[in-house]
Amino acid sequence: MAARGGPSAYARSVLRIIDARTGEPVDAAPARRGLTRIEAHTEGFDVTALRILLVADLLVRALELGGTPVWALLDEERQQAELRAGAAALGVRPFEDGRDAASGLGEAQVLHVVREGGAEPDGVRVTVAPVHSEAPPAEADPAALRLALLSRRRSVPVRLDTAALADAHDTLVRWRRAVAGWAQRPSRPIPDEVRTELRTAWEDDLDVPGVLGVLRWVESAPDLPDGARFETYAYADRLLGLDLTHDLGTSS
Known part of the structure; x- marks a missing residue:
């Protein structure tokens, strides 16, 4: 497998994510290595909600592999117990309760993981397409x-x-x-x-x-x-x- 052109494999990691609001790629981590906050907005419990949590989990893992501190939050009031149990079964690491996030921790970047056509919070929106399930998870x-x-x-x-x-x-x-x-x-x-x-x-x-x-x-x-x-x-x-x-x- 031939390596693609660009910097060394050991150069600074730069995860770039498409912001659904603009259609343009943005840095998921700030250049000055500040905190990135990831908020998962599930809008209830279904398989698509689990996919949203999984995408948020992947963002956390990718940023941490690049050395970026991350604060992961679940912004959902309904069916939290079901969501957290389903996420844990999938190997998704725990999220803090987003209802406690109002004060913030001085984060330099905020990523909102939302379902396609769903909520439109301020900040970078990372959309997730639906899951059509014929087999009960x-x-x-x-x-x-x-x-x-x-x-x-x-x-x-x-x-x-x-x-x-x-x-x-x-x-x-x-x-x-x-x-x-x-x-x-x-x-x-x-x-x-x-x-x-x-x-x-x-x-x-x-x-x-x-x-x-x-x-x-x-x-x-x-x-x-x-x-x-x-x-x-x-x-x-x-x-x-x-x-x-x-x-x-x-x-x-």
Whole structure:
């Protein structure tokens, strides 16, 4: 995989996100490294609301990987218990209650994660397309559901059906087994061009499908040491939150 042009993989991370109000990309983190506040506006509890929380979680992870302090809030008065339980099952880290956010913490950037066509708060709006579900999420493996929701860019609607969830489950099983096997080989550093491809993808309006595409390439790339495959998957999982090291110690 050829590295794209631009700065070194170890240069300052710059996550840029499309502001739905203007259609223009903006820096998700201020240049002076101040605090970024992320507010998730779910408008009730459904699968699209869970996708909103997942996108907010990805923003938190991406910014923290770049060294930016983040304050994550859930701005919702209804069905908070259901939202928090569903988010926890998906591996979304807890959000503070947005009703306590009026005073602020001197944040330099505010990102509002909202559903497409939903609320229009002041500040940068990060819109999330709807989820059309034919399979009740409660019956799905949470990790497979997370991967299925990650498989499309946030601006693209997701259709959750039995086939989509089965495909996500099979991919997770295969990757976790592969990671467990690679872990038994000598460790090797992530190639610079692979690290650059990963960062370039998620810093481009949170292109998570692009990250998944890099992992698919790494999975079978010729002449790539297994130790480097392991380190690549473990590094990318800091963003993806798929517990790809789940099977460590179980591979024969």
